[in-house]
Amino acid sequence: MRLLQALLYREITILKKRFPEIITLWIFSILFGLFVIYGPSVLLNTSVEHVVDRLSMLFGKKLSLEDALTLMFTLSAVISMTTMTMSDFAQQIVDDKFSGAIDHVLLSTTLVRYYISYAIALSIVTTPVATIYLVPLLYLVKGLGGVLIYAYLLPVFLLSCILLSLYASSIIVPLAYLTKIQRLWILPSIIVPMLLAGSGVFIPLTIVPLFLKLLAYTSPLPETCTILQDMLLRAAGKLALPLTLLTMLMVLYVLLYSGTAKIAEARARTQGAALT
């Protein structure tokens, strides 16, 4: 518990200093949501209603402009949350190794416990920060009901973010501590667009190419998008299957992480962890 508190303290302190970056992330996410609907209308000189009709066809439900905006803004929050989680995780590991801070961390705890606690701390901090801009946006679109929608979606975002952090940890920790790869920040910039493209953020999952879909299914994102779409567009009764899949993924990530991180820990204790 003390470890988690320490990590929360560090994450919140760092976050306060990175506020301009976060605002930039919000602006891009908002522009994405707006552009999906208003972009084609401006570029192709068609009406907004026509664009909304096309979206209705894609998502299989008659949407109003408010529904379409709510859906697109919500999906944009998935983009900002995924980007922040994956890149922050990679950056943290790079910082730990290059600054030599990992040595001091390992004087207090184990590598396995440190990064799993970091995954949880990162999710707790990142989820509200990466999605909070939805509150004023959804309020503008749907009034007070929009704020309620955010409160309703927040647990899904949190669950998804925890899973994403675990996913990141099971990939990045072994790469960082068992291989010679040093420029780990490249990894999120390759993986994140592929995961997002394959998860139905930009287009519904049913029409995503198979390769991207298979890749994306290693992450929690496709199920998160399905749950969010179901919650926003349909009744929430269809959530059982995606939630079961997410739980299975969580178990898988924890097992994968624990196994690889224990090997990394053994390597760190015999050969050293920080870059010297």
Added chain:
Amino acid sequence: MSSHAIIVENLRKKYIVREGLRGKKIVEALRGVTFRVRKGTIHALLGPNGAGKTTTLRIISTLLLPDEGRVEVLGHDVVKETEKVRKILGVVLDVSRGFYLLLSGFENLVFYGMLRGMSIKEAKRRARQVLELVGLDESAAARPYHTYSLGMRARLAIAKALMTDPEVLLLDEPTLGLDVESARTVRSLLQALAREGRTILVTGHNMHEIEQIAHEVTIINNGQVVISGSIEQLRNYVGSVCKLCMKLGQANARELLLKLRDRFEIIREEISQADTYISVTMYIRANREDIMSTIFEIVKKTDVKLLDLSLSEPTLEDVYISIVRRT
């Protein structure tokens, strides 16, 4: 109850160094290192680069596991009782690294304090105390770490090591790269900490500095301890060696040097020539009286102009070089 704070016995450690995709090389960093550090003293671990000092320190700090051998810190085995050892140890591994760049010095200390099990309130209180102890004022402590000078980083690293009020401190080259004033501050700090009864094991390359602060010294080379003891014991180990510094007039100087070389065992000599004189430094294995009488005898006979003369005991640096060259 042992009078030793740290006991290192027959420590062995190998590293696997990977070369390319498949190749690997095994490097033997420690080959049976043994030494003891007395309680409440400053003990210096000296040796050339790659001698095994940092590896030894990392094993004592519980960061690395030894392949063989035993290390005890205040009676606790570093492998079997890791948690107990960590509670009594403060570690400075690299004065210029080990902190998060975006966080301030104060925030870094609070984070590390919490990591060691303190509550946020306790960590903040202790961080203020240790910052004051190392002489970092509030405005400095509030600055982001990446703006710190090397001297400030060194002080912060020592502050971090003191967060848990440890009985034993391990410091790896704490004055490396520091300017004269910062190095002096760090030295004074270490002496003050030793006076409080803490045991300090320190590595370094500045012999003048080590000579000032260390009570005992262990010299390590090629992963093996060459000698361990007080600076006096080290001098005796080298034997009766004197450092002779002379300034001689140009005429007949060569003759004097040849006669000295004939008469005594010269361990090392440095000769530089100026416009009007020759400057000579010699490390001679002989007693002071013999050297002095011989010099005056030769000067009388050869009519060499002796412009300046000093004969002194060798410094720790002289002793160190002599020992390391022998091995």
